[in-house]
Amino acid sequence: MATINKHTYPQKYFLEGEALQHFGIKGRTYKNWKDQEITIPGRYKVKGTNYYVIEPEEFHKWLIETRIEPATKFNQLHDGRQTKSRKGGKPTSDVVPDGLIKSFPSGANKSNGLST
Numbered sequence: 001m002a003t004i005n006k007h008t009y010p011q012k013y014f015l016e017g018e019a020l021q022h023f024g025i026k027g028r029t030y031k032n033w034k035d036q037e038i039t040i041p042g043r044y045k046v047k048g049t050n051y052y053v054i055e056p057e058e059f060h061k062w063l064i065e066t067r068i069e070p071a072t073k074f075n076q077l078h079d080g081r082q083t084k085s086r087k088g089g090k091p092t093s094d095v096v097p098d099g100l101i102k103s104f105p106s107g108a109n110k111s112n113g114l115s116t
Contacts (some may be wrong), residue, residue, distance in 0.1 A: 009056040016043075019054035023063060 014022060020030055033040060042058030045051075 007057075007060060013044075013053040013055055016052055016054055019056065019059060022056070023060065025063075 010022075016030070017027075019025075020027060040054075040059065041062040042055040042060075044053050044055065046053055
C-alpha cells in the first residue's frame with residue numbers, strides 16, 4: 001500500500017478503470033473529460049502499449065481542487081431537474097395514461113386468474 005499525504009492507496013498506479021472505481025467516478029464523466037481535452041494530472045501512457053495508468057496522488061489532488069464541491073440545496077441536481085416526492089402514491093414509472101391499456105379477448109390469461 002502506498003500512503004501519500006494522509007491518504008492510503010492500495011497501489012502506486014491504477015489502470016484507468018480501477019482508478020475510476022476507487023475514486024467513485026463514472027466512466028461517462030471520465031470520457032467527457034477526455035473528449036473536452038481536459039488535462040488530467042497523474043494520467044500516464046504506458047510506453048509500448050495502448051493503455052494509460054493513473055498515479056493516485058496527483059489525480060486525487062486535482063480531483064479535490066478542481067472537480068469536487070460541497071453539496072448544497074442549490075447544486076444537488078446540476079441539470080435543473082426538480083425532485084418529486086413519491087410518498088403515498090405509485091412510482092412514476094408505473095403510471096399509464098388512460099386509453100393505453102387494451103383489454104384481452106374473453107378467456108385470455110385464465111391461467112393466472114385474470115379474465116375479462
